[in-house]
Amino acid sequence: MTGNDTTDWINDFLGSAHVFASTVADVIEEELLREAGGDQISVSQLKLLKLVSLTEAQTIGDVAAFLGVSNAAASKAVDKLVRMMLLRRSEGESDRRAIHLSLTQLSRRLLDAYDEARRRKLQQVFGQFDPEELQQAALLLDRLSARIVEHSARAEQMCLQCGLYFREKCVLRKLLSRRCLYHHHKEHLESRGKTAEAPENDPTGI
Amino acid sequence: MTGNDTTDWINDFLGSAHVFASTVADVIEEELLREAGGDQISVSQLKLLKLVSLTEAQTIGDVAAFLGVSNAAASKAVDKLVRMMLLRRSEGESDRRAIHLSLTQLSRRLLDAYDEARRRKLQQVFGQFDPEELQQAALLLDRLSARIVEHSARAEQMCLQCGLYFREKCVLRKLLSRRCLYHHHKEHLESRGKTAEAPENDPTGI
DNA sequence: GAAGATTGATTGTTCAATCTTG
DNA sequence: CAAGATTGAACAATCAATCTTC
Numbered sequence: 499m500t501g502n503d504t505t506d507w508i509n510d511f512l513g514s515a516h517v518f519a520s521t522v523a524d525v526i527e528e529e530l531l532r533e534a535g536g537d538q539i540s541v542s543q544l545k546l547l548k549l550v551s552l553t554e555a556q557t558i559g560d561v562a563a564f565l566g567v568s569n570a571a572a573s574k575a576v577d578k579l580v581r582m583m584l585l586r587r588s589e590g591e592s593d594r595r596a597i598h599l600s601l602t603q604l605s606r607r608l609l610d611a612y613d614e615a616r617r618r619k620l621q622q623v624f625g626q627f628d629p630e631e632l633q634q635a636a637l638l639l640d641r642l643s644a645r646i647v648e649h650s651a652r653a654e655q656m657c658l659q660c661g662l663y664f665r666e667k668c669v670l671r672k673l674l675s676r677r678c679l680y681h682h683h684k685e686h687l688e689s690r691g692k693t694a695e696a697p698e699n700d701p702t703g704i
Numbered sequence: 705m706t707g708n709d710t711t712d713w714i715n716d717f718l719g720s721a722h723v724f725a726s727t728v729a730d731v732i733e734e735e736l737l738r739e740a741g742g743d744q745i746s747v748s749q750l751k752l753l754k755l756v757s758l759t760e761a762q763t764i765g766d767v768a769a770f771l772g773v774s775n776a777a778a779s780k781a782v783d784k785l786v787r788m789m790l791l792r793r794s795e796g797e798s799d800r801r802a803i804h805l806s807l808t809q810l811s812r813r814l815l816d817a818y819d820e821a822r823r824r825k826l827q828q829v830f831g832q833f834d835p836e837e838l839q840q841a842a843l844l845l846d847r848l849s850a851r852i853v854e855h856s857a858r859a860e861q862m863c864l865q866c867g868l869y870f871r872e873k874c875v876l877r878k879l880l881s882r883r884c885l886y887h888h889h890k891e892h893l894e895s896r897g898k899t900a901e902a903p904e905n906d907p908t909g910i
Numbered sequence: 911g912a913a914g915a916t917t918g919a920t921t922g923t924t925c926a927a928t929c930t931t932g
Numbered sequence: 933c934a935a936g937a938t939t940g941a942a943c944a945a946t947c948a949a950t951c952t953t954c
């Protein structure tokens with residue numbers, strides 16, 4: 499198995515992708531969040547705030563799927579952010595089992611600070627690369643992801659875990675005919691104008 | 705910020721990479737490990753076994769850096785695998801503060817089973833893709849990783865977290881003039897023949 | 911009764927403190 | 933005293949059990 503196996507180049511590719519993802523997580527997420535948010539929150543908490551800002555609060559189950567954790571964990575995470583004054587929680591309007599989450603002044607400022615720091619950093623790091631080439635690579639990655647998901651036992655239930663990277667045009671969503679939370683929200687906004695209840699939560703930024 | 709920002713395509717790319725990595729982790733690592741190892745061990749434990757099989761056991765600190773966890777966690781993880789009869793631990797020969805780890809019959813069989821299942825799966829999933837294209841994409845990813853690491857505050861100390869994907873020829877290692885544990889081990893093997901002490905641990909497979 | 915949210919016990923993680931060897 | 937490994941307390945994750953609303 500040492501050397502010229504036919505799976506060698508596959509392994510190399512997976513390695514490159516894994517290292518890249520982990521590096522992005524370490525530097526662009528963790529490190530940057532510390533700079534911008536000064537140890538106030540963790541990346542996972544940031545994800546949750548981002549979810550709320552972009553999709554309008556769902557059920558705890560949705561939060562859990564999005565974060566990739568159990569319902570119990572999601573419930574506790576929400577609870578903690580509420581205690582930290584970073585989230586507001588109200589009961590669902592129609593279905594009182596559900597929850598409704600919205601950002602606070604504080605968390606909105608936090609998100610803005612992070613987004614700004616992030617924008618700068620990304621410019622700095624990726625600016626010199628060729629957009630064409632990266633778009634092509636992204637497409638390849640999406641095709642591969644789609645293929646892997648198709649080969650999974652529980653393909654249907656899997657959340658694709660876009661994490662902090664919600665995308666307007668998600669190729670993967672198209673490839674797999676999926677609709678994710680963000681997508682749902684968009685449709686919702688398009689059909690009606692806007693519900694009452696959460697006048698401060700205007701999720702237009704991405 | 706909605707729409708045609710210059711960071712949009714960067715975000716798309718990061719999203720694709722993130723989803724890909726998470727899908728691989730879920731399906732190729734988690735799911736496959738369950739199939740092959742029947743709930744005996746976790747992915748993190750698999751990583752640790754793989755580390756031992758490929759690099760000859762180091763200090764606990766090295767194990768920790770490799771797994772991306774604290775020394776305390778690494779120490780406890782090793783302890784648990786020893787209790788599970790999947791690792792053997794002996795004191796360091798020269799420096800008695802250090803540890804020496806080796807696989808057992810049981811863990812060697814487990815690793816083999818996983819590797820085989822993995823090989824099959826990778827064939828199946830990636831077989832139809834163009835190696836050229838993937839190699840090119842891998843190179844791009846490595847260049848990007850290198851650039852990000854260079855822009856990090858604590859670039860020097862970062863372990864690149866190749867995880868399960870040790871690579872004989874790691875482009876990244878070259879780009880950053882790094883030497884990782886695997887690399888060290890190789891050099892070690894080349895200079896001397898082989899030390900005594902761990903006759904069963906022959907880390908030739910990758 | 912089913913769908914959802916929450917709580918309690920266990921496991922794994924971190925940080926700080928301690929122990930041991932060089 | 934420095935470098936390493938380990939232990940104990942605190943925190944987040946899980947699963948199973950419970951509570952509430954439909």
